[in-house]
Every structure is written in structure tokens, then in C-alpha cells.
Amino acid sequence: MREVAVIGVGCTKFGEKWESSFRNLFVEAGALALEDANISGEQIDEIFVGNMSAGRFVEQEHIGALIADYAGLATNNIPATRVEAACASGGLSFKQAYTAVASGMSDIVVAAGVEKMTDVGTEVTTDVLAAAADREWEGIAGVTFPGLYAMIATDYMHRYGLTREQLAQVAVKNHENGAKNPNAQFQKPITLDTVLNSTLVADPLRLFDCSPVTDGAAAVILAPLDRAREFTDTPIKVLGAGQASSTIALHDRKDISTIDATVAAGNRAFKMAGVERKDIGFVEVHDCFTIAEICAIEDLGFCKKGEAGRLTEEGQTAIGGKIPINPSGGLKACGHPVGATGIKQVYETVKQLRGDAKGRQIDTEIGMTHNVGGTGATVVCHIFGRA
Amino acid sequence: MWVVPEQRLSVIYSGGHKMSVARFWRKQQNRYNLIGTHCTTCGKYFYPPRAFCPDCRRDGKIVEHQFKGTGKVVTYSIIRSSSGNFKLLTPYVLAIIELDEGSRLTSHIICEIDKVYIGMPVKRVFRKLGEEGSSGAIHYGTKFVPA
Numbered sequence: 001m002r003e004v005a006v007i008g009v010g011c012t013k014f015g016e017k018w019e020s021s022f023r024n025l026f027v028e029a030g031a032l033a034l035e036d037a038n039i040s041g042e043q044i045d046e047i048f049v050g051n052m053s054a055g056r057f058v059e060q061e062h063i064g065a066l067i068a069d070y071a072g073l074a075t076n077n078i079p080a081t082r083v084e085a086a087c088a089s090g091g092l093s094f095k096q097a098y099t100a101v102a103s104g105m106s107d108i109v110v111a112a113g114v115e116k117m118t119d120v121g122t123e124v125t126t127d128v129l130a131a132a133a134d135r136e137w138e139g140i141a142g143v144t145f146p147g148l149y150a151m152i153a154t155d156y157m158h159r160y161g162l163t164r165e166q167l168a169q170v171a172v173k174n175h176e177n178g179a180k181n182p183n184a185q186f187q188k189p190i191t192l193d194t195v196l197n198s199t200l201v202a203d204p205l206r207l208f209d210c211s212p213v214t215d216g217a218a219a220v221i222l223a224p225l226d227r228a229r230e231f232t233d234t235p236i237k238v239l240g241a242g243q244a245s246s247t248i249a250l251h252d253r254k255d256i257s258t259i260d261a262t263v264a265a266g267n268r269a270f271k272m273a274g275v276e277r278k279d280i281g282f283v284e285v286h287d288c289f290t291i292a293e294i295c296a297i298e299d300l301g302f303c304k305k306g307e308a309g310r311l312t313e314e315g316q317t318a319i320g321g322k323i324p325i326n327p328s329g330g331l332k333a334c335g336h337p338v339g340a341t342g343i344k345q346v347y348e349t350v351k352q353l354r355g356d357a358k359g360r361q362i363d364t365e366i367g368m369t370h371n372v373g374g375t376g377a378t379v380v381c382h383i384f385g386r387a
Numbered sequence: 388m389w390v391v392p393e394q395r396l397s398v399i400y401s402g403g404h405k406m407s408v409a410r411f412w413r414k415q416q417n418r419y420n421l422i423g424t425h426c427t428t429c430g431k432y433f434y435p436p437r438a439f440c441p442d443c444r445r446d447g448k449i450v451e452h453q454f455k456g457t458g459k460v461v462t463y464s465i466i467r468s469s470s471g472n473f474k475l476l477t478p479y480v481l482a483i484i485e486l487d488e489g490s491r492l493t494s495h496i497i498c499e500i501d502k503v504y505i506g507m508p509v510k511r512v513f514r515k516l517g518e519e520g521s522s523g524a525i526h527y528g529t530k531f532v533p534a
Contacts, residue, residue, distance in 0.1 A: 126470040136414065137435040140516060140528065141493045142466065142473035147481050150464035158462075158505050202481075203465040249435075251483045251491040256462055 003225035005235035008037025014216035029217035050093030050113035086132035090342025091371025091380030114217035115337035150202035166309035168195035178333020185335030214335030218343035240273025259376035281364020342371035418528035425452035456511035472517030
């Protein structure tokens with residue numbers, strides 16, 4: 001396998017982008033990434049695009065070809081592949097692109113993610129997202145995603161004594177980081193009271209425990225490491241990749257509060273990268289709900305089970321803490337265009353490692369991403385370092 | 388944008404789009420009577436039913452199994468905001484239930500929302516689950532009540 005580097009990144013502002021269509025979101029992010037890598041479209045060998053549900057959000061399938069066409073690459077007959085793993089579609093798109101370059105199959109590859117969620121109403125959105133769970137055996141019982149993660153929270157709080165305030169602090173911390181991110185949907189700090197007094201969605205989770213509905217796209221460009229300096233002075237090397245699956249339904253997990261696919265994907269990425277937990281300067285984790293961040297910190301091995309609440313309360317997961325989590329603001333503050341999130345995490349990681357994360361910069365050489373599909377049926381982790 | 392045609396409405400309120408009757412018919416026995424499966428090789432029980440034992444794989448022998456329908460609450464949430472068929476039921480108690488035979492499923496607990504707790508004993512009841520719009524299939528299945 002060849003060593004691989006990220007040579008360019010692009011990301012749209014996340015938010016309710018009523019003025020942008022699905023295809024234009026992608027084109028905007030793709031153009032920013034090409035500009036950043038200083039390459040032209042003809043130099044691209046292959047495209048992977050992560051997308052969860054354009055079929056239901058915008059009634060469009062065949063996304064790979066559509067994207068290639070509107071990126072102006074159809075006339076080059078470029079190979080373009082859509083990758084789907086619910087909310088982990090972006091992370092998985094990156095892994096496919098990484099594999100394509102590492103294997104020698106392609107040289108310059110785009111890994112993108114895009115989701116247009118606001119062309120349908122909230123109720124339809126809730127239903128589309130519920131399709132990431134088991135439709136026949138969870139969907140039939142009226143599960144919602146907040147409801148599934150709320151059941152994790154109920155179990156977790158009962159077993160480990162996590163307090164409501166500790167859980168709320170996850171959202172407060174992520175909003176504080178998001179306030180310093182010009183691409184974030186919510187660039188506004190919030191207080192513990194904001195979270196604790198917000199509407200109950202699925203007990204014990206409240207509105208401010210949940211990531212929002214968002215439109216957005218992100219794209220990054222990968223190249224073999226030995227060619228990376230043709231394009232950039234600051235290539236960011238992919239040190240490790242780990243992917244894992246688990247049961248589609250939450251009820252089939254042996255331990256409701258442990259996302260076993262996170263444990264497996266994290267361990268695989270660490271093993272491949274040959275680095276330790278203590279070497280990691282920050283992690284962009286999949287905080288679709290506050291409880292998800294608590295579980296992720298533990299399941300990735302940054303502390304023992306049951307300790308992430310205290311770590312959060314003490315400020316150890318804030319920028320400047322022992323293990324900063326979600327310097328971008330995470331899904332909570334950046335917003336969560338489901339197919340784009342995994343690529344946005346790579347975008348943030350590259351910005352941080354280049355030293356370009358103005359106002360929220362962490363001084364480190366190694367960062368990590370963690371992208372989850374459903375309640376943890378797919379997890380994709382990557383570890384990156386300065387080349 | 389603001390005028391929703393009738394067909395679109397039924398799409399929204401059936402929780403997605405209309406599915407054919409077959410989708411619900413083929414699951415009738417499982418959902419109405421809590422019939423799952425059992426692997427006679429390793430002794431594990433499966434509800435929801437599995438046609439393939441994840442532990443024994445090709446060595447597994449799967450037979451139908453009638454579950455007793457009693458169990459206990461593993462975890463739960465009170466759903467305040469939902470979509471489709473479930474919107475009118477809010478707030479409702481969603482729970483993961485461990486059946487006495489050992490397998491777990493997701494269902495509703497029909498009780499006062501502040502009465503549910505982890506470990507609560509429950510038993511199955513037959514209830515309407517939803518319908519595919521005003522002229523579509525009505526589907527039934529199992530929910531749980533305190534035992």
C-alpha cells in the first residue's frame with residue numbers, strides 16, 4: 001500500500017441553505033477544495049461522494065453521476081461513486097478514496113460528502129433519519145433518532161451516575177467552539193440553563209442535546225504522499241483508518257451504552273497508525289446527541305467507562321484541556337448534514353494540523369476523526385498527522 | 388411549497404411513502420403473536436426473528452418459536468416529538484424489552500409516562516401499530532403493558 005496525504009480541503013458554510021440546491025452545494029465545496037489544492041478538474045482521477053438519502057430528501061438517486069456531471073467532469077468520463085452508510089456516509093467516502101489511492105488504483109481522488117435536508121419538512125426529516133435504524137423492527141415501534149440515543153442516555157445515567165448538567169456541558173462546550181468557526185450553523189455560545197430549560201424531545205434529551213437539521217457539503221482531495229508536495233507545502237498524512245460494523249438495531253447490542261463498533265474502528269485506526277491515545281491532540285467525534293460524545297470519548301479509549309462526564313465538566317475536553325473534543329463545534333454547533341459530516345470532520349482536522357484554525361487552534365501534530373452511522377451500526381475512524 | 392396535494396399528505400402521514408400490503412402481511416405472524424425463531428444448535432432465541440444464527444452460522448438450525456410474551460424493561464425514553472403514525476400518540480413510552488427467553492426488542496410500554504422504570508416487568512398485548520394513510524393497510528402488532 002502507498003502512503004496517502006490530503007492535499008486540499010473545501011467546505012460550504014453549514015446551515016439552512018434554502019438558496020442552494022443539492023448539486024450546487026457539492027459544486028461549491030468541490031471548487032473550494034480544488035482551489036485549495038491548486039489543481040484543475042482534469043487532474044482528478046476519481047470521485048467518491050458520501051450521501052445518506054438524496055432519494056428521500058430531494059427525490060434524486062444516481063448521485064455519483066450527477067455530481068460528476070455538475071462538477072464539469074462528465075465529459076472526462078470520470079469514475080464517480082456514491083457511498084452510503086447513513087450518517088457515516090462521509091467518513092466512509094473518505095475511506096474509499098483513501099483505499100483507492102493507497103492501492104495505486106487512482107492518484108488524485110476527491111472524497112466528498114453532501115446532504116440537502118431542508119427541502120422537506122421536519123416530520124419527513126425525522127422519518128428519513130429513522131431509516132438509519134432497523135425499519136422493520138425499530139421503525140415499526142415508532143423510534144426516532146433522539147429516542148434511540150435517549151434510551152442510551154437512560155441506560156448510561158442509570159449505570160454510571162452521569163448528571164444532567166454534565167450532559168448539558170457537552171453542548172455548552174461545542175457551542176463555545178462553534179462560535180469560533182465561520183462555517184458553523186450556530187456561531188453563538190450558550191449556557192447550561194439554555195440546555196436544561198430547552199424543550200424535552202425524548203427524555204432525558206432536550207432540544208439542545210440534539211444536533212440540528214442542516215444543509216451542507218464538504219470535499220477533500222487525496223494524493224499519494226510522494227506526489228503531495230507537487231500541490232501543497234503542508235500535506236496532511238493519513239496515518240490510520242479503521243471501519244467497523246455492529247448490529248443495525250440498538251436492542252441487539254450486548255451493552256447499550258458501549259458503541260462496540262467505535263471500540264473496534266478506533267482500535268483498528270490506532271493499530272494501523274502506530275500511535276498511542278496520548279499522542280492525539282484532538283478528536284472530531286460524532287456528537288449527533290450529547291450522550292453520543294460521552295460514549296465516543298470512552299469507547300475510543302481516552303478515559304474509562306463512566307468518566308467522560310466528569311472529564312467534560314472539568315473542562316478537559318475543551319480547547320486547552322487534556323483531550324480537546326470537537327474543536328470545530330461538532331455536529332451540535334456546526335450542524336449535521338448527514339452525508340457531509342464525516343468529510344467536514346476531515347476538513348477541520350486538516351485545518352487544525354496545518355495551523356489554519358484561527359481562533360480555535362490547537363497546537364498538535366496528530367488529530368483524529370470519528371464518524372457514526374445510525375446508533376453505531378457503522379463507525380469510521382481516521383488518524384491524521386503532519387507529513 | 389405551501390399547498391400540499393392530497394397524495395403528498397398521505398405520503399407524509401404514513402411515515403414516508405405507501406408500502407404494499409405484502410410488507411405487513413409477511414410479518415403478521417411475528418408481529419401479532421410474538422413468533423420468533425430459535426437455534427436448536429446453540430439454544431439462542433431470536434425476536435425479532437432471524438433466519439440465520441449469527442453465532443452458529445451455517446451450523447445453526449433455526450426453528451420457529453412462540454415467545455411467552457413476558458419480560459422486563461432494559462431501558463426507555465419518553466418520546467415527545469415523533470412523525471407519521473406516532474405523532475398523535477405523543478408522549479409515549481418507547482423501551483427496549485428483554486423477553487424471558489433472553490432476546491431483546493423495541494416496543495411501546497402502555498402506561499403512565501412517569502411510571503416506567505428500568506427492570507419493570509411487562510407482558511405483551513395486541514394493539515394497532517399504524518396505517519398507511521386513510522385508504523392504505525392498517526397494521527397491528529405487539530405492545531407491552533406493566534405485568
